[in-house]
Amino acid sequence: MSDISEFFAMGGYAFYVWGSYGVTAVFMLIEVILVIRNKRTILQRLARMVRMNTQVDK
Amino acid sequence: MTEPSLITACRSMLARDLVLAMRRRADVLTTLIFFLIVVSLFPLGVGPEIDILREIAPGVIWVAALLASMLSLGRLFSDDYQDGTLEQILLLPHPLAIIVLNKVVAHWLVSGLPLVIFSPLLGMQLGLNAESIGILMVTLILGTPVLSLLGSVGAALTVGLRGGGVLVSLLVLPLYIPVLIFGAGAVESAAAGLGVEAHMSLLGAFLAMSMVMAPWATAAALRISLD
Amino acid sequence: MAFQNSIIWLYFSSPKNFYPLAGKLIPVFAVLAVVLTVIGLYIGFFVAPTDYQQGDSYRIIFIHVPAAWMSMFIYIVMAMYAFVGLVWNIKMSEMMASAMAPTGAMFAFIALWTGALWGKPTWGAYWVWDARLTSELILLFLYIGFMSLESAIDDPRRAARASALIAVVGVVNVPIIYFSVKWWNTLHQGASVSPTMAPKMAAAMLNSMMIMVFAFWMYSIAVVLMRARNIILEREKQTTWVQELVTNKK
Numbered sequence: 389m390s391d392i393s394e395f396f397a398m399g400g401y402a403f404y405v406w407g408s409y410g411v412t413a414v415f416m417l418i419e420v421i422l423v424i425r426n427k428r429t430i431l432q433r434l435a436r437m438v439r440m441n442t443q444v445d446k
Numbered sequence: 447m448t449e450p451s452l453i454t455a456c457r458s459m460l461a462r463d464l465v466l467a468m469r470r471r472a473d474v475l476t477t478l479i480f481f482l483i484v485v486s487l488f489p490l491g492v493g494p495e496i497d498i499l500r501e502i503a504p505g506v507i508w509v510a511a512l513l514a515s516m517l518s519l520g521r522l523f524s525d526d527y528q529d530g531t532l533e534q535i536l537l538l539p540h541p542l543a544i545i546v547l548n549k550v551v552a553h554w555l556v557s558g559l560p561l562v563i564f565s566p567l568l569g570m571q572l573g574l575n576a577e578s579i580g581i582l583m584v585t586l587i588l589g590t591p592v593l594s595l596l597g598s599v600g601a602a603l604t605v606g607l608r609g610g611g612v613l614v615s616l617l618v619l620p621l622y623i624p625v626l627i628f629g630a631g632a633v634e635s636a637a638a639g640l641g642v643e644a645h646m647s648l649l650g651a652f653l654a655m656s657m658v659m660a661p662w663a664t665a666a667a668l669r670i671s672l673d
Numbered sequence: 674m675a676f677q678n679s680i681i682w683l684y685f686s687s688p689k690n691f692y693p694l695a696g697k698l699i700p701v702f703a704v705l706a707v708v709l710t711v712i713g714l715y716i717g718f719f720v721a722p723t724d725y726q727q728g729d730s731y732r733i734i735f736i737h738v739p740a741a742w743m744s745m746f747i748y749i750v751m752a753m754y755a756f757v758g759l760v761w762n763i764k765m766s767e768m769m770a771s772a773m774a775p776t777g778a779m780f781a782f783i784a785l786w787t788g789a790l791w792g793k794p795t796w797g798a799y800w801v802w803d804a805r806l807t808s809e810l811i812l813l814f815l816y817i818g819f820m821s822l823e824s825a826i827d828d829p830r831r832a833a834r835a836s837a838l839i840a841v842v843g844v845v846n847v848p849i850i851y852f853s854v855k856w857w858n859t860l861h862q863g864a865s866v867s868p869t870m871a872p873k874m875a876a877a878m879l880n881s882m883m884i885m886v887f888a889f890w891m892y893s894i895a896v897v898l899m900r901a902r903n904i905i906l907e908r909e910k911q912t913t914w915v916q917e918l919v920t921n922k923k
Contacts, residue, residue, distance in 0.1 A: 398729040419779055426900075438920055
């Protein structure tokens, strides 16, 4: 058990090491999520636009 | 009607811009007064001890010169853009880069040169000795044209945009950093008794390089903004 | 044969063909990124020894250096795409340039953040006016300038070309800024302690860092391709192939 907590202690530098790794991981994750969400909103908007155009043609 | 040669076109463009600037003399003065006010604020903030002021004087004067010349960049193309003369200028048979260089020279005469003329006043205010003031003026003479040249690229890119003024500063300030470093650094190293040739030669190199590249980039930027 | 090659190259420079290609490539690079990150971090945390001087705080290097390199590398590649887009008027190339900017800006910020957190235990200060950290800060400003110019212009065509030009102007100035900041740094502090590792990095440390560089590279390609697809959809929304794609996507 102690080996795990020892690992996370990072020789006393836990705050600095996990602070940087945490922020990096969070930023990279947020970036991917934003791009995926952005794609979904674009597709929905374009679909609505296409639907509107087809209704106009009818 | 024979086509006006390049020289006459340039001369008339320069004359036109200077006349326009002189008509609205208030704008010329605002740049200069902004420069004077900003530098005079520092002693109030930092404190009146003359040796501290002497220490920070080159940096303060140079940053103020940077901000002052950037203040007037917004108007470099925006007036011509509004009344349509910018499109006419783009249609001129002459190379656009040369015409743009003329407009930048006009801008420098209106916003850069006054700073150089008044910098000794501020140098004395901040306790610089005569020799440092001399060096400061030379660096400003070499540096302020570069500020106008690089700034014209930002002004051309943001012509006609709503928040153009602030955007120009964001685009152009990072490009000003080398000029600031060597401009202020020259005065400091002169005060410390080290040689100044390196700084001056580099400032001269920046001037030469931006004189060649910036008008061409500004012409391309104008074509992009107005196509 | 040469003619046939140029056809292939041109084939993928049209958004319509690039879109499906990017779709197929993204999972490949994403998986590569994850695998390389796991390997790199495993070596970095379990194989690499504790540094005699800095203890375990040096392990931040495994993301600090890759992030810094990626921010610089992405800016250069972005400027190349911008230049190609401007000179040969290739829309796809401009779209790639604007797809890269956010990822590059993120890596520049991460490099600064991890640099600060690494600087605190090692030199006692979160921010050291060291030449590289200062240049990284300026690079972040250049990215922000690029992105804000692009978002300030409504017409997408002018926005892409204007930001492409500022990217090219920026990349011409990056070396000048870098060397003047380096000169300015040595001028004022003399050869101060700069955040370089011990001259002889243990093999495991070096391997882990290099693997992480490739992991970040794969990650950047995947994210940039995803964002490029979004930009394609946005800019090509009038075309028939996008409208078909949107309808049968339902």
